[in-house]
Every structure is written in structure tokens, then in C-alpha cells.
Amino acid sequence: MIDVLIIFDLVLALAIIAIAAGVLVLRDAFAMIVCFVVFGLLSALAWVRLAAPDVALAEAAIGTGVTGALLLKTLAHLRGRTLSAPLRMDGPVLANASLCALATLAGIGALLATPIGGPGLEGLVAQNLLASGVEHPVTAVLLNYRAFDTLMEVVVLLVAIIAVWSVERGVTRAPAPVMGEVYAGFARLILPAAVIVGVYLLWVGAIAPGGAFQGGAVLAAIGLILLITRAYTPLPAHRGAARIAFVIGTALFAAVALFVAQGGRATFEYPAAYAKSLILIIEAVVTISIAATLAALFHGREPVAVTVREARA
């Protein structure tokens, strides 16, 4: 008998491909963003079906929630100038298409080269879980076995905010948008709840799905709510604290990695007795950096007063 869920999986897979094609075919920027968000939600569902709730959480929180907000904010920023140009086969499009084709081919090659049904790394991960300092295998992989990759992911966010602050500057002078009493009441109720959910996701990462990126994304959402209502307005004086918040995750992560590398241990080789504390400290600080960076990316500019001449240039 065929598993009923196979049918569900097939429909889900077809829906994901269809919505991905929709994102590419649509010429209206807003519709494209909506489709992209739906694509992210369906992907999160697919990750759940693949028994990877950690990836599903990250996809839903960062890939869909925060990225969707960033895209909509960018669209509002571009108001007046349109993204909705007719599709033309010019140089950049062709270059992009060939690069995408190359990446797809590489993916297919990697898939074909992988032995089918062979043992993955699951056994190795399970064997060494006790030495990793945490009880959740995914967190053990992310923060211990391949911590270098995770450090680079934090660096990517740091590079992104450096780029955004280099490109766009200015202090918002426009009046705050009126969102109404319902939204204000919602924000009052949801802000404390979001703080608890974010910290819970970080804390639970040691034993169950969750962790720094998921918790950081939820905490970043608090920043988004505050920024939208202008309950908090970034000012030039706040830049010092913001820079510390952006850098501290990368800095502490790298410092711990280098600091443990003495007395015959390699970089990132946490001493077993301190592994859990070190991982929790790294995750907590990285969460702060992720949350601050994502919220700052949403704000999208360095809060510094720009003189009129600079603004015109």
C-alpha cells in the first residue's frame, strides 16, 4: 500500500516548483515578493516533512519572515522607481542564467556522485554527542563539529550590514506612520511575548530544535516592530553601541575558537568540561549580533546626519 503522505509530499514538491516558477515569471515586484514568502513557507513545510525541524524553523524565521520584511522594505524604498521591467534577454540576464545553470549542474553532479543509501554522518554525530557538550545533534554539528562554517555565517551578516551602512546613510525625519490603536495594542502584547519566545528558542537549542539563528530572527522581529512604529528611532549617538552589537558575536566566537587552541588542542576544540558553557555563551552572544544585525538591515541605513550637499551628490 502506498503511504498517503507520499501523495502529500508530491503535491507539496510540485507546489514549491510552481511557486518558484511563479516568482520568476511574474513581472510585478509586490506579487513576486508575496510569492517568494509563500515559497519560503512551503519550503519550511518541506523541511518538516524531511524531519529537519531546525532547518524548517530557520527557513520560516529568517528565509521567510525577516527576508520578506527586508524585500517589502526595499520595495517601499524604491517607490516611484519600478522594478517591474519587461523581461529582456540582455547581457546581465544571460550571465546570471549561465551562472545559475552552472550551479544547478554542480548540484546535479553532487547528487549523482553521492552513494545512494550509504551511511551518512549520523552515526559519527551520535557517537560523539556526549563529547560535544550539548544534547541536540544539530546544535552539536553547528556549534561544535563544524563551528567554522557557523562562524562564517555570522561573518556574512556582519559583511552585509557593513555594506548597507556604507551605501545608505541618513536620519529619518518623516513623521511616523500612523498604524492605529489596534496595532499599538498588538505591539504592547506581542513585544514581551516575542522576547520570551526568542530567548526560549536560544535556550532550547541545546536539547531540541532551536538555536542562535532562530532565536535571533525572533528577537530581530521585535526590532522590526519598534522600527515600524518609530517607538525606537536610530540616532547617530547609538552607532557605537550598534557597532558593538554587530561585531560582538563574530569577535567572541573567533576569540573562543582561538583561545581553546592551546595545550595540544586544535582551533574550535572546546575542552569537554567547558563545552556546554562555551557553546551557550557563544550562542547567546551570536543571538544578540544576529538580532541587532537583522533589525539594522531592515532599517537599511547608517543613522548619521547627512548635509544637504552630500544628500544631493
Add this chain to the structure above:
Amino acid sequence: MIIFELVAALAIMAGAGFFIAGTVGLVRFPDTFCRLHALTKADGLGLALICLGAALLAGSAGEIARLVLIWLLVALSAATCAHLVARHARADGQAHREDTSQRETRR
């Protein structure tokens, strides 16, 4: 417990039914306000029923508490979102149903 599982399955199926009804409303109704009406009513009840079904199948008090929290938070944000969309549509001067039908006959 077979009776729990049966009630849970019924609740989840009824919830899915409400979601489908809401989606049909979203596709078929003529203007933003009608569509919001269909969505918020149907999805609010649909989510409540699905959470109820899942809570009946849940193994521990902690899981039930989390399901209740999920239901509360999603219901709260869905209602707020719908209100914001309607508010924006009204400020934008979007037409109600009568005007929309006239516009469509003109086309």
C-alpha cells in the same frame, strides 16, 4: 485512547474544512473587505479546531500549553494583520462591493 483520536481527527478535519472555505472566499469574493472577512473568520476557527485536535493528541501538559500559546499568538497577529490591511485599503480609497461590480460591468 481511541475516542480521543477520533475526536481529534474530526476536529482537525473540520479545521481543514474551514481553511478551505476561507481560501475559496479569498479567491471568489469581489473586494478586499469581503476577502478579509472570509479569511479571518474561517482561519480563526480553523486554526482553533486544528490546535484543539493536536492538543487532544499531545502527550504532555507542556505540549498543550505550547499549542494554546501558538493559537493565541497566531490568532492575535492574524486579526491585527487583517485590521491593518483593511485600514490601508480604506485609506487608499478602495471600493466596496457595489462599486467593484459596477466597475467590472463597465469592463
